[in-house]
């Protein structure tokens with residue numbers, strides 16, 4: 001399985017990193033080895049002094065598909081989750097400056113937190129889902145899927161032009177504003193609405 005990640009999908013986050021607003025979605029992949037194992041802490045890697053949390057809504061693909069039109073995209077997922085796209089921001093900035101790929105900054109072991117899954121049918125509108133990240137019981141990121149530049153179904157249409165989507169693949173849909181550095185002993189908790197989706201200790 002693969003993790004397909006979207007960058008720069010929320011205007012306020014584009015502004016905080018002073019990035020250009022993209023004309024197409026920014027797409028990158030993480031390997032399955034980047035998935036943080038259940039109940040394990042996240043260890044800050046020794047090659048970075050500035051690892052950021054990016055909380056993101058996740059979509060789990062339930063059917064094989066390619067060139068999926070957005071009109072039919074809803075048929076390709078029936079679970080919604082929440083996760084973190086951990087990013088070694090210092091390393092990413094160096095790579096970006098040189099025009100190099102981001103993998104070392106985004107795809108390292110443990111860099112993908114995947115919380116629990118909720119049935120899509122729990123939601124009256126997938127384009128109006130509130131989610132938050134708390135760091136040490138303080139809300140540091142909050143978003144709503146209606147603020148996405150490309151909505152879930154548009155993302156499925158877009159990424160499936162390039163990659164065949166397979167059962168179990170997961171799409172990270174981008175982070176809202178409020179990304180920030182994590183420190184040893186931080187506790188990160190993600191919520192969709194009032195429901196706790198994950199709780200991670202940083203070491």
Ligand code: ZN
Nearest residue numbers: 054085174175
């Ligand atoms: Zn991200």
